[in-house]
Each structure stands twice: as C-alpha cells, then as structure tokens.
Amino acid sequence: MRVRFAPSPTGNLHIGGVRTALFNWLCARHYGGQFVLRIEDTDEKRFVPGAADDISVSLRWVGIDWDEGPDVGGPYGPYVQSERFELGIYQPFVEQLLTAGLAYMSFTTEEELAQMRAAAEAAGIKAFRFRGPERDWPLEQQRELAATGKPYTVRLKTPLEGETRFRDLIRGGDEIVVQNDQLQDIVLIKSTGMPVYHFAHLVDDYLMKITLVMRGEEWVPSTPYHVLLYDFFGWPRPLFAHLPAILRSDGKGKLSKRKDDVATQRFRERGYLPETMLNYLALQGWSYDGVTEIMTREELIARFTLERIQPSPARWNPEKLRDMNGIYIRKLTTDQLAERVLPFMQQAGLIGDPATATEQEYLLRLIPLIHERLEELQEAPELLEFFYRDVKPGETYNPTDLIPKKHDTAQTVAMLRAAWEALNNQADWTPPALETTLRGLCEQLSVKPGPLFGAIRVAVTGRSVAPPLFDTLAGVGRERALARLAAAIAALEQME
C-alpha cells in the first residue's frame, strides 16, 4: 500500500491537515507500506514562503514521519510539484489527452467566463456549467489558434451523457453515482502552463504509484473528474477514502484556518503535548472499540483500521482535548514535565535562558506542586509566579482577600500574628514539620484549618487558590514567607 499527504503551502498547517496526514500515515504503518509527503504548490498566487517548512515541522512534532518526500527524497522524486513542472513531467500527459481528443484548448478568457456566469445568473440559471465551443474543433484548428499567441487553457472534455461512478472505502455500501450532465469541462492546465490540482495530483499519484487516495471529504464532488481522467488514460484507479470533515465546536460549518485558532503550532505554543495531539486527532473520525481512548503511538498503529473510520463528521471539542492533555501531563515524570515546562517559564521571564543549575533545581522542586493541576503547559508560569516574584498587599493582591469568611479584620490580624510567631520560631522548614506546627496552632487558637490556612495562603501567595499550603511554604522559603506574612499583617492593621 502506498499513500500520501499532499498539502499546498498556502499557510500554516492546521489541525485538520494533520488529521489527514495522520490517517494516511497510520494506514501505511498499520498495513505496511509507504507514506509519501508531496508539496502541491501549483498555485503561484497563494503560495506562502515558509509554509512548506511549517508543514514539515508540524508533522514531525506530532511524531509523523514519511518514507519519501521533499527533504528525504525517494525513487519518484522530486516531491514538489513546481519542481516537477520545471522538469516537464506533466507535458507529455497533456499532449496525450489532447491527441486522443479527451481534452481541448479553450480560448475563453477569465473575463469572458465571468461575464457568462453573470449573464447566466441574470437569466435565472443557477447552475452554470461551462463547456467550451472548441471541444468540437479539430485539434489542428486549436493548435493554429494557439500558434497565433492567443492564451489558452486546456480543459477536460467531459462526456455529455451517461454517468460516472466510484466507490469510497469509508462510505462502503453503494457506489457514488454522478450524472455526467452535472459535470463541466474543468481546467486542467492554466493559461500560464501550470497544471491545476485536478490534473497534477493525479499524474503524480499515478507516477508515484499511490494505491490509496485518502483525503478530506470536500474532494468527493470532484472525484468524478479524477475517475474520468484515470479511465481516459487507461490507468488503474486507486482506492478512494474520503475522511469526514471536522466541524467547528459550535457546529456551524467546518473548522477553518481563518475563523478558528487551529494552526498546529499554536497548540504547541499553548502547551499541548504532541502525544495528546496524536491521540486526540486519531479519534477525530476513527474509534477503536468505543471504550478505549488513551492510546500510544504504537497502540494506534497496531489498532488502526480503515473499516473503523466514520463517515459522519467529527466535531472539534477543545474541552476534551484539554482534558486529554491533562491526562498525558499526569503521565509524565517530574523530570519530564520540568523539561517541558522550562521553555514556558523562560518565555514568561521567570527563569533565565539558559537556565542556571539553581533555577533548574528549584523548578524541579516546584513541579510536583502543580503537576496534577496542569492542563496546558502555558498555565505553569501563572501557577508558579509567586514563587518567583514578590507578592505585595495592595499591589499584587487585595488585602481584604486575607480575611476569611465569617471573620473580621481584627481576628485575621490575630491569626496571622500567631502564625508569624509560630513560624518565626520554626527551625525545621519542611512540609511535615510545618504541618505539625500549624495544626497545633489551630488547636491553640481553636480555629478550623480552613480560615487559618486560607489567610496564610493569601498572605504568602497573594491568591486564594494555590497548591497545598505546607509545600507552598517550604517552596517559598522561610525568609520570604515570614516577610510576606509581616507585610500582610501590616496592611490589615493599616485598614483598621
């Protein structure tokens, strides 16, 4: 089996593209075969420099590799269509079609076409299907006119009657049947001489011996043209598998690059793990047994089968993705998580770049405190900030946050004073020792842990939600903890 992923470098690779690549890759790896990466850059107008790199980087990031492609080469190269065009690879096939009378030169210009469409619409004809007058001309007549220098495109001479049918692996049952009078004479070669997708991809798939064409379902309506072309050439048709669309989370339409934040690299920036993306994306249109969801790369390869790809569309679910990322983060060891969190800390300016040994050690010590609270790595700097930057009542937090529910300022001051006293006498600054001391203080003051610990938490972290208190105190350190407590007490006294 030979499959391929053939994106066009018109922008950043979005998540839907990765899904298509993933399914192709999974197929090649599961069934045994080659996965080819081919860049389809025949649209000079929409070409975006750097987009091809973004494609490679994004695919490699999630762990997809290819057996043949622009950078790794292969027996059917080159793997970039513009280069193939330069080599004249498509030309003989155009000639073949022309000579056989299966395609023709069309001299109707884009402007004329636009006018015809407008006129058709004005006349109430909703479906404008173009077929050029030259389709009935002898080839010689077409060539003569072309020789005068008049620009032309090459169009497919689609049959006027009959029907075209093909099967789709994912929509297993009946054949998809299209009446030929519903087709039109699509452009195969632009007036610039550059082939259009419909032609170029097909020639390349043939030359590269692709046996299964797996792509997004938006291609179903144009598959009749492709099938016609295979038959015209007398080439064996590949198998077709059109993947279900991924719909936007609100259900309104397909996920789109323009409307949604779905550039693959954006997920990386937000702290999604590649293993999460691979796993989640595999579940966009495929399922294993309806129960098992968390699967490694190897398990996905072993379990992936074409039969279990859904025909119905998947819906993008950011919450589920987030949840799954949390699961994968919790699977990491402290060392692994620290390593992955480090760049985010550096970007937030909390840790230097390069990080010193001390900084690395400190981070390693703090990681366990946030490990199971993290769902996106980008949240780490925010959760850890108070370990790195001072907290000041009235500046980084509101002093009234110190006062627990059903307590007043005076009571809070008394509690914090007692806490400061107790901690100031504390020699052993480890979590268990701190716990013994503070629990003892609760009994001594006959207050519940909730209010006391809450007040201390706000004083030391500047927030009411933070990791467990004793670990936090130990992490912040004796001197800073006492100073923050003192500052909190002072701020409250000032309020009275």
Place this chain on the structure above:
RNA sequence: GCCCCCAUCGUCUAGUGGCCUAGGACAUCACCCUUUCAAGGUGGAGAUCGCGGGUUCGAAUCCCGCUGGGGGCACCA
C-alpha cells in the same frame, strides 16, 4: 438553485436484525477525600436511536420518502 455526503445522550462515540431496561468518554450535578484549587473515588441526570412509512416473528441496525446538518459548484487546493 443544482449535485454529493451524513444523521445514537449537550458533544464525540459503541452498536452491523434478537445479547439494548442502548455501553463508554468529555461537559454537567451531588457526595466522599480535603487547608483552597485540582487530581482521585462513588453516584445521578441526560438518547422514545431526527421524523414518517415499509421489510421482518423481531430494527438503532435493512429499504423508501421527508426533514435537518455538512460539503461542492474557480485558470484555489
């Protein structure tokens, strides 16, 4: 408008004629754990399988129609 595809809890999905009083996951609610938040545990609510006709002893599962949703109709891919 025309053509094509799709249709099970709010969402994703299991289900391929009887194992379905429809299973799992996310989200949601409650309780437990608990110093806050998470994580974890337990439990709840949530789907007359879009609607209407068939076929069959029997249908979520097969057939037809309707409706709804999605996609396509470029010298873009």
